[in-house]
Amino acid sequence: DMKVTQMPRYLIKRMGENVLLECGQDMSHETMYWYRQDPGLGLQLIYISYDVDSNSEGDIPKGYRVSRKKREHFSLILDSAKTNQTSVYFCASRSGQIYEQYFGPGTRLTVL
């Protein structure tokens, strides 16, 4: 059963603190994604990772960075979080042979 996991599921941070969101997948998918979802805006792409150490900015990368040192693991880092980064963050993965993305359960981040 294909699975994408995210940790933590809920996180509250103060403005200026660093944030680490983690994503894992057990399908050996090459490509992984980070999105944020805000009411009325749908899903906005933050970063794409095509494979280990092969990352590309998405549509809204400002204020975020990523790390992918193992194929099964993709991290999203917020250095000095801002209140406008309060959102639900979704990780997703796909392989080259399929075209749909598999989504994780999401992380609800609140920055106070």
Place this chain on the structure above:
Amino acid sequence: GEQVEQRPPHLSVREGDSAVITCTYTDPNSYYFFWYKQEPGASLQLLMKVFSSTEINEGQGFTVLLNKKDKRLSLNLTAAHPGDSAAYFCAVSDTNAYKVIFGKGTHLHVLP
């Protein structure tokens, strides 16, 4: 770049009625089309994927239509039931499907 417009943003129907959600896109080279369902507080789950070479796909209780001439994708839920209450997102990509553009979503509420 590709733009996807999804309508309506909110939709209420009575149990047993049909519900139609439509997306229009701008890039004539778009090739893969997806519909995702997101139940409240949950992640996105693939409902159906459609390739540019097909025009009608039927699932359990719904039909997806692709009109390439008008660049329009629609999801038609026949005989909606309360379990269909969720947010629905269309998504569009080109032939490599690495970057997917999502619509802003439709919140469907099926009244008993």
